[in-house]
Amino acid sequence: MFKNFTFKPRILITAIVLLVVGVAGLYYFTHSKLMIGSFDVTSLGILVAGLVMYSAIPVAMTMIGNETYLSIVLMLPSIAAVAIFVYGFIAWSVRVSFSNWKGLIPNYTFVGFKQYIILFSNDPRFMIDLRNTAVFTVGFILGCLIIGLGLAILLDQKIKGENLFRGIFLLPMSISFIASGVVWSWLMSSATGSRITGINLIFKSLGLNGLISLWHTTPQPWGMAFTIIPAVWQLAGYTMAMYLGGMRSISDDLREAARVDGASEFEIYRYVILPLLQPITLSAVIILGHMSLKIFDLIVALGRGDIRLDVPGIYMWTTTFSGNNYAQGAAIGILMLVGVAVLVIPYLVQNMRTETQV
Amino acid sequence: MMPRRIASRTLIYLILILASAFFLLPIYLMLLTGVKPFAEVDLKTMWNLPSSLHIENFIAAWAQLAPNLKNSLILVIPESILSSLLGSLNGYLLSKWRFKNSNLIFTLILFGMFIPYQSILIPLVKFMDFIQLYGGLPGLVFVHIIYGIPITTLIFRNYYAGISTEMLEAGRIDGASLTGLYRFLILPLSAPSFAVVIIWQFTQAWNDFLFAVILTNQAYWPVTVALNNLAGSQLVQWNVLMAATLLAALPTLLVYLLLGRFFVRGLMAGSLKG
Known part of the structure; x- marks a missing residue:
């Protein structure tokens, strides 16, 4: 580890200065408050002072010359952040879920799977x-895949104004679920008569009276199915972009070869292109599927507390922060x-394996 | 052969135009209602064109949302800048300095971008309360940066993976260190991916609702929370609400219209295959 050690006075002095500044900052912020406007950000001050102090380590390590260790030291703050805020907090949540904590005062009495049993049995x-999650997930994924693939195939036909169409189809992705939920709740108004x-x-x-609908206020389970419309509106363009990207990466020679063999345009898509797009369908199902299991803001804005349109994300929110x-x-x-882990982990593991092989 | 081809081309364009109408309908409604005079706002004539253009709805909406638009701005600017710097460092280290198990660590970090935040919400609220960052904007900035680590790391890592390793090797032979290579070789090449990540994090934080509604007090609500509140209020007329929705969506819409190329690249990075 110390093979390449070279003493560099400037670096040593820098490291010492960082150390001193960091320690001084820590001392200062633990004894007096740091304010930005009306916000008390003392803890952010402590964090920054801690990072300054910590940065003395990688600075000093540049004298050693072992860059693998250096890269680990530089990664460590991010790794620690994810370890605490993702994995540590998940473990903490699991602990809470095995408790009887009801009310404002934490109560970690261990009761095993009681909360889970209540949820599923009573x-x-x-x-x-x-049920709503199942309806939403199936409809949302199918809707996005079918419309996304359809639009991608159409745009793949050497269309004039392809960029314009693609821009329009992707536009909803830039808008928040809240904004789109608010607009769609007016578009899907179920008011009747005058x-x-x-x-x-x-x-x-247009005289299409047969199409007039109660939309998401239709009796269940079909009401939930209508909440899929704004969700597909937002993400069909994304799915289209994934498919179109896939189609563009298929070489023209392959299509040409199929044409020479006498395949029609339809057969080229059916037997050549679609099979090659299967990995993209898998990616899309995983991305869209994990979004639909988490769906929250869109339903908040669209359902406005309608219990018939409830989803786990909203139930968790209200039972915790309103019901304590x-x-x-x-x-x-x-x-x-x-639910999300079952969907995503195999995908991540497979992704990691292929990366390692490279 | 030719007439059939013309027919099929016409059909393709017809479907694409109909689809465009579906995708633009909500935005058309927001614009249409927004520019109507108060007197012509009636649910029965929702789709009628206004007799003249007015901005009174936008003035009323601005009066409602201005403080929250400001809150959102205070949130997204430091958040997107700091997030991208952190992501750049992580992406560089993970793509060019593969240490033992670095792929495993990368995968463990990536998992963080898929989790439903409901599964960490209770600890997060308690922790933010404990470090006294609950209720205001600095805490929300902090949370967005932390939970932005996976996606920003991913985008930068994929981008840096495309920079040839031979160039780095050449730099090392010339005596450049890990930090030197980053500063003089990698960073100057990073502008496009900084654009992608800053735009992505900007959009994510601007559009976020869950963290904002849980972690901020009413005075510091970003625009999504305020808009949702406005939509639930009986006191606000729907034409003002439509104008307010357009105002709330406008910054990200503009970013998309002006810098769409970078936005789409960030979007596609989410599917892992950079």
Whole structure:
């Protein structure tokens, strides 16, 4: 480790200065407050002082010349942050979910799987959530895949104005779920008679009375199915972009070869291109699937507390922060995590394996 | 053959135009309602064009949302800058200085971008309260930076992986160190990926609702939380609400329209295959 040690006075002095400044900062911020405007940010001051102090280590290490160790030392703050805020907090949540904590005062009495058993055996609201998540997930993924693939195939036909169309289809991705939920709740207004409005009004003036709908206020389970429309509106363009990227990476020679063999345009897509797009479909299913298991803001803005449109993300929020039932809230959060983990971990592991081979 | 081809081309354009109408409909509604005079705002004539252009809805919406737009701005500027610096460092270290198990560590970090934040919300609130960063904007900036580490690291790592290792080797033979290579070789080449990450983090933080609604007090609500509150209020007319929604969406929409190329690249990075 010390093979390449070279003494550099300037570096040593820099390291010592950083150390002293860091320690002084730590001392200062633990004894007096740091304010930005009206915000007390003393703890951020402590964090920065700590990082300054810590930075003396990589600075001093440049004298040693072992760059592998140096890179680890430089990575360590980020690794520590993720270790605490992701994995540490998940462990803490698991602990809460095994407790009886209800009310503002933490209570970590261990009760095993009690909260989970209540959710699955004796909680009608959670059953609604599970059904809604299932309806939403299936419809959302299928909707995005079908529309996304369809649009990608159309845009793949050497279209004039391809960039314009692509720009329009991707535009909703830049808008927040809250904003789109607010607008769509007006578009999907279920008011009838003289108050008829939104898309229903368009249908009525076109004489398409049969299409007039109660939208997301339709009796369950179909009401939930309508919440898929704004979600697909936001993410179909993304799915299209994934597919289009995939199609563009397939070489023209392959299509040409199929054409020479007498395949029609339809057959080229059916037998050559679609099979090659399977990895993209898998990626899309995982990305869209994990989003739909987490769906929260869109339903908040669209459902406005309608219990028939409830999803686990909202249930966790209200039961924890309005109902103060922390133990149950933690259990719902952990169940959401399990759902996402089942979907994402195999994908991440496979991704890691292929990376390692390179 | 030719007539059939013309027919199929027409059909393709027809479908694409119909699809465009579907994708633009909500934005058209926001604009249309926003520029109507108060007198012509009626649910029954939602789709009618205004007789003249007015901005009174936007003035009323601005009066409601101005403090929250400011909060969002205070949130996203330091957040996106600091996040990208951190991501750049991590991406460089993980792509060019592969230490033992660095792929495992990278994968463990990446998992952090998929988790539902409901699974860490209770500890997060308690922790933020404990370090006295609960309720205000600095705490929200801090949280966004921490949970932004996975995606920013991913985007930079994929970008740096494309920079030839031979160039770095040449630099090392010339005596450049790990930090020297970063400063003189990598950083000057990083502008495009900084644009991608800053725009991505800007959009994410601007559009975030969950962290904001849980971690800030009413005075420091970013625009998403305020908009959601406005939408639930019976006191606000829907034309003002549509104008407010457009105001809330405008910054990210503008970024998309002006810098869409970088935005889309960030978007695609989310599917791992940079």
